[in-house]
Amino acid sequence: MKGPNKHLKGIITRCTNYKESDRIFTLISDDGIMKFIARGAKKPSSKLSGHIEPLNYIALYYRPSKSLNSVSQVESIHSFLEIKKEYNLILKAQYMMELAESLSSENDGNSSILNLLLSALKNIHISKIPTLDILIFEFEILKLQGFGISLFNCTNCNKELERAEHYFSSNVGGFYCARCFESKSLFSESVKVTIDQQLILRTISRKNYKDLINFNLSEKEIDNCRKLIRDSIRDIIGVQLKTVKFSDL
Numbered sequence: 001m002k003g004p005n006k007h008l009k010g011i012i013t014r015c016t017n018y019k020e021s022d023r024i025f026t027l028i029s030d031d032g033i034m035k036f037i038a039r040g041a042k043k044p045s046s047k048l049s050g051h052i053e054p055l056n057y058i059a060l061y062y063r064p065s066k067s068l069n070s071v072s073q074v075e076s077i078h079s080f081l082e083i084k085k086e087y088n089l090i091l092k093a094q095y096m097m098e099l100a101e102s103l104s105s106e107n108d109g110n111s112s113i114l115n116l117l118l119s120a121l122k123n124i125h126i127s128k129i130p131t132l133d134i135l136i137f138e139f140e141i142l143k144l145q146g147f148g149i150s151l152f153n154c155t156n157c158n159k160e161l162e163r164a165e166h167y168f169s170s171n172v173g174g175f176y177c178a179r180c181f182e183s184k185s186l187f188s189e190s191v192k193v194t195i196d197q198q199l200i201l202r203t204i205s206r207k208n209y210k211d212l213i214n215f216n217l218s219e220k221e222i223d224n225c226r227k228l229i230r231d232s233i234r235d236i237i238g239v240q241l242k243t244v245k246f247s248d249l
Contacts, residue, residue: 005062006063007059007060007061009029010029010030011055011056011097011118012026012027013054013101022038022042023042027058030114033105035106036062037071038071038074050076051075055080055083056076058074059075061073083125092134093121095134095241096137100116103145112144113141116140116141116144120133120134128213129222132212135204138229138230147232148173149173149205151174151175155174155176159177161177163195166181166192167191168228171235175193191231197221197225
């Protein structure tokens with residue numbers, strides 16, 4: 001006996017054509033990563049046509065299955081047309097979706113990741129510094145998943161870091177104080193980080209995002225901070241994300 005249909009909201013991260021008229025897609029939802037099949041979605045006459053596209057935030061009804069959940073009804077909530085008009089914004093959105101998917105688990109609910117992704121996508125097309133929005137997204141999603149970067153205390157001795165340049169290790173996800181760094185001879189696996197770059201990351205950690213606008217940040221400063229985060233992401237998931245490999249992100 002078939003069970004009742006279930007209702008769900010989420011963002012489509014990717015989809016592929018299947019057979020002559022069906023589409024299979026992946027959704028980041030409140031219930032984690034889920035996969036669906038939309039039968040007949042490729043037909044122009046289908047009510048599902050146009051809704052099953054990457055970067056669409058949708059609401060759907062589906063019939064649960066051990067293999068692929070079957071979609072019965074779908075409605076677009078937000079299509080992010082402003083992003084889809086600009087190639088560079090599409091790349092940035094794809095990167096954030098791939099990162100969110102890489103740090104999520106199938107059928108493991110985490111509404112915070114969906115909400116964080118939605119917020120980032122809604123802001124990025126109106127942002128004066130889109131790369132800063134991505135940096136905030138990267139930092140916050142690592143924190144949500146328990147991989148937060150240690151910014152205020154030495155990762156080895158746990159003493160509070162002084163206001164000075166320190167060395168960051170993506171392997172441990174944090175900074176070493178001068179004494180621990182020298183005693184452990186960690187030059188090969190660490191990167192020197194300026195006071196200004198540490199200030200940017202600490203401001204993000206405190207969620208004082210509006211203060212960042214007053215810093216007159218250069219793209220180089222943001223890129224240097226993002227490199228630290230990207231190295232941490234690479235070490236956590238074990239591979240470089242595809243969108244990083246094939247773009248300047």
